[in-house]
Amino acid sequence: MSKPVYGKQAAPSKMSEKNSGPAWALCIAFILFLGWAPFQVGLFNGMRVEFxxxxxxxxxLSGLLLLVCVVLYFKTFKLDEQRDLLTLAAILLPLTYALSLWGAASHYMAMNMLFTQFTYAAVFITSVYLLRQKQLNNVIQLGILAIAYLIVGFGLLNWLGSWKLAGSLVGWFSDTVVNGKYTEAVMTDSNGLRLTSIFQYANTYAAFLMAFLFVALFALIRSRKWYGQLMHGFMLVPFIVSLLLTLSRGGLVLMPVVFIILLLFLKPVQQLLWIINLAIAGVLSLLITNPVTRLGLELNTAFTSTAALHGWGYLLGASACTAALCWVVQHYLAPWLSRKLGSIESRRWSGAWIPVVSVAGVLIIAFLFIGTSARNILPANIGTRLENINFKQHSVLERFTFYKDAMKVVKDYPVLGTGGGGWASLYEHYQNNPYLSRQVHNFFLQYLIEVGILGFIVFMGFILFIFYKYIRGYLKRDNDDYNNGFFYLIIALSILVHSLLDFNMSYAFMGIMVFLGLGGMTVVMESRPLRLRWNKLWIRAGYFGLLGIGTGYLLFLSLGYISSSSEAYAAKKLVNVSQSYDEIKAPLVQALKTRPNHPESAAYLSMLDQQVFTQTQNEQFLDESYAVLTRALEGEPYNKDLLSQLAKYYDLKGQSEESLQVYQDNADKFMWDINWYDHLISRASLLGLQAYAKQDEAGKQKYFDSALASYKHITDGIEHLKTLPPEQLQGREFFVTSTIALNAGRIQSLSGDGEAAGATVKQGFINGYEDLTDAGTLWTTDWYSGVISRSQELGAAALKRALDAYALGQTDLGDQETVNKERYFKTGLDAYAHAAADEEWFSALPAEEQQGRGAMITSAMLLNAGKIQYLSKQFQAAAATLQQGLNEDYNDAVNRETARWYLAVLQRTQSAQDQAVYDKLIAADPEEAVKINEVAVMPL
Incomplete structure (x- = not known):
């Protein structure tokens, strides 16, 4: 039987003089790459050019490191053992993503994932060769710890108000720093402020903190130098406090799970030292969490040096005390425990009883902090998060829904998957309710979706083999090799376990850490000689040849993509500051040369062409818009922005039926997007009314049936949402909008079902319109006028409440009232648009059908619609609407008010004053001058 080979025997004991210099250079470059990555490589799943x-x-960069590694280790590389074969197997991971490009839901995101998987493979292979050399291994470990400690310090700088200092430290190389501040290093959501450091997402930062808290604890206990013990002990408190400040329930729940798993790898003395040192840091962290939380909340509102110094005083004081106590434990208690318990460590299962007892201890602590008032020692926001940990909590229920919907995708794309980013492209087609989540919140399920069963088997076989061989070899390995490998096991295991509940691996830096961890485990795993003779020159040369060619090709592609991305980002910034079509278009054209289906660039260029067409009526711009869209949609058939632009193109061409067809053909891709169905029903209704006016019975019925079928989809969906558990949030709003109600109700009325029409309109006009919908007379001039006037009143009142709430610091209330304001204003403008459309439509009817039917646009409608547009900051539209409502009778109060608001719009926008209107208004009432100014300066 062949003997297993372990890391120490397999690794050269000393680097040759020839390779020592290049190897050290590669090592330093590798550490610098690891230090660059966390501040640069963010989310890659979305359609955002910034990422x-x-x-x-x-x-x-990783490809260049890999090429250097290939050159450096070509002569010493042998295919003698299982460890060597893993460096070949790593190439299969990006290859499975390359296969999934065939039929990918989004070519753009699939290519991004291919590049990312190549980065992971390059990091894995490079780390395997570097970490075999003990000195380089130690340096890389120190480098990783230094990076982790800097990330924690960076987060706490932002929490304690020193965001300018934090931004200046990384702003010279990170695009994430805007106006001197790192974007969302402290994020805000419904739970309040949450610490995120570099990650901009609190849960992923919690996964990072959990992993490196245990790494720091391990480094503390392993260290034989007093300064090492003090340094690593000092960092335990910042890790724990930062973890609490993330408010991550997943982090708090999974931390003890990972801790107990890691204890199983340790001997009893080490287990006790882990528990004692962590307990010391935990108690001191809890003592300062309240004041550090309070001061952080204050400092993120208004910075004061006194409060900042107090915050740092608490942190540094607790950290120093922890460091001193941990040194005492390691210096005095650890040797005593080794003498007392050393004899039992050789006994079988001696390392199991402490983890078993720890499970009971964790359950007791969890009960105290979740089920009793003991949580009151924590800040209120943290205590509330703990109190809400249960299986009926909305985030848990939502994750279960994600997982069920994910399996629907797998069922339809079983073998090769959907390609990278497949879930982000497809989830709206499969979702059970209208949640917004471009992530499955489970890395393994998301991986299965993207590469299918074939790629998933490859990936799981790869990582499970490494874990299996590492664990088998753990019992037989000498202490030094074990320690090195355990450092990397902690990183990989912690992040992967947390990724069962979240999308940490959607941050490329976290993926890099995992594959670095897998590489470190591979170096010291049990590795048997290969039975087949793989170590032949032609096999080795072929492997390095293919590796070099593949890497070179991807490097060539990456250069082109970097150039394209730079042009796309430049154009995106120009959109906000330039009015020059040619200036904005130039970088977009360059960006699309390399990537013709880049969705964001295509959408921007198409939008520009359509805007220029509306100004010039030059068909050339529309033709270019169509060419750009159709080319991009070949690779992005599920991109909503591109499809909406295509529908708009048909609208501009006057091809209303083709525009409707875009919405109908793609409605199943966006099953819970109420705006999509709003547009679909509006277009079907308009075409049906046009056919009705032309007495085209077949056409009318076709379009009316389409609109009513979509309306039924909406009402069925609303009923389905009522079946969700009460604790689960439905996600985006899904309701009968005022536009849908007006269109569907009108169709039902014309189809002879007046009762259904009345019920439909009532669904779209609630919370303030009930008396109008109960009046019995719909679609008349008075009814429309009443709706528009009521919308203006309700919206203005909501606007005032929002402004008052913001002034008092009541952000949540202010946000809710802002939503109310926008909904009321939209209802009013929808009613105004329908009244105008009705006036035009009724005029197209045969004379005999016009009797007693239809609505007319009145001056009161124009006044209230103009007010709504003004209060919505649609100043140009407001001026046009109000000007349309003016007449020569300035004795009429409505006309004077219309003129007042019209002149106020001009004054607010600093436009040329309409002197004729002003003179007539002031002549009628001199006090109007003051009233105009009051409207012009009113807060919006």
């Missing part, structure tokens, strides 16, 4: 360039740069 894509660092992905391509990471692929470029």
């Amino acid at each position: 894509e360039k660092p992905i391509y740069v990471a692929a470029l």
Whole structure:
């Protein structure tokens, strides 16, 4: 039987003089890459040009490191054992993503994931060769710890108000720093402020903190130097406090799970030292969490040096005390425990009883902090998060829904998957309710969706083999090799376990850490000689040849993608500051040369062309818009923005039926997007009314049936949402909008079902319109006028309440009232648009059908619609609407008010004053001058 080979025997004991210099250079470059990555490589799943360039740069840098590694270790590389074969197997991971490009839901996101997976493979292979050399291994471990400690310090700088200092430290190389501040290093959501450091997402930062808290604890206990013990002990408190400040329930729930799993790898003395040192840091962290939380909340509102110094005083004082106590434990208690318990460590299962007891201890602590008033020692926001930990909590229920919907995708794309980013592209088609989540919140399920069963088997076989061989070899390995491997096991295991509940691996830096961890485990795993003779020159040369060619090709692609991304980002910034069509278009054209289906660039260029067409009526711009859209949609058939632009193109061409067809053909892709169905029903209704006016019975019925079928989809969906558990949030709003109610109700009325029409309109006009919908007379001039006037009143009142709430610091109330304001204003403008459309439509009817039917646009409607547009900051539209409502009778109060608001719009926008209207208004009432100014300066 062949003997297993362990890391120490397999690794060269000393680097040759020839390779020592290059190897050290590669090691330093590798550490610098790891230090660059966390501040650059963010989320890569979305369609945002800001996130894509660092992905391509990471692929470029890691590819260059891999090529250097290939050159450096070509002569010493042998295919003698299982460890060597894993460096070949790593190439299969990006290859499965390359296969999934065939039929990918989004070519753009699939390519991004291919580059990312190549980065992971390059990091894995490079780390396997570097970490075999003990000195380089130690340096890399120190480098990783230094990076982790800097990330924690960076987060606490932001929490304690020193965001300018934090931004200046990384702003010279990070695009995430805007106006001197790192974007969302402290994020805000419904739970209040949450610490995120570099990650901009609190739960992923919690996963990072959990992993490196245990790494720091391990480094503390392993260290034989007093300064090492003090340094690592000092950092335990910042890790724990930062973890609490993330308010991450997943982090708090999974931390003890991972801790107990890790204890199983330790001997009893080490287990006790882990528990004692962590307990010391935990108690001191809890003592300062309240004041540090309170001061952080204050400092993120208004910075004062006194409060900042107090916050740092608490942190540094507790950290120093922890460091001193941990040193005492390691210096005095650890040797005593080794003498007392050393004899039992050789006994079988001696390392199991402490983890078993720890489970009971964790359950008791969890009960105290979740089920009793003991949680009151924590800040209120943290206590509330703990109190809400249960299986009926909305985030838990939502995750279960994600997982069920994910399996629907797998069923339809079983073998090769959907390609990278497949869930983000497809989830709206499969979702059970209208949640917004471009992530499955489970890394393994998301991986299965993207590469299918074939790729998933490859990936799981790869990581499970490494874990299996590491664990088998753990019992037989000498202490030094075990320690090195355990450092990396902690990182990989912690992040992967947390990724069962969240999308940490959607941050490329976290993925890099996991594959670095897998590489470190591979170096010291049990590795048997290969039975087949793989170590032949032609096999080794072929492997390195293919690796070099593949890497070179991806490096070439990455250079092109970096250039394209730079042009796309430049154009995106120009959109906000330039009015020059040619200036904005130039970088977009360059961006699309390399990537013709880049969705964001295509959408921007198409939008520009359509805007220019509306100004010039030059068909050339529409033709270019169509060419750009159709080319992009070949690779992005599920991109909502591109499809909406295509529908708009048909609208501009006057091809209303083709526009409707875009919405009908793609409605199943966006099953819970109420705006999509709003547009669909509006277009079907308009075409049906046009056919009705032309007495085209077949056409009328076709379009009316389409609109009513979509309306039924909405009402069925509303009923389905009532079946959700009461604790589960439904996600986006899904309701009968005023536009849908007016269109569907009108169709039902014309189809002879007046009762259904009345019921439909009532669904779209609630919370303030009940008396109008109960009046019995709909679609008349008076009814429309009443709706528009009521919308203006309700919206203005909601606006005032929102402004008052913001002034008092009541952000949640202010946000809710802002939503109310926008909904009321939209209802009023929808009613105004329908009244105008009705006036035009009724005029097209045969004369005999016009009797006693239809609505007319009145001056009162124009006044209230103009007010709504003004209060919505649609100043140009407001001026046009109000001007349309003016007449020569300035004795009429409505006309004077219309003129007042019209002149106020001009004054607010600093437009040329309409002197004729002003003179007539002041002549009628001199006090109007003051009233105009009051409207012009009113807060909005």
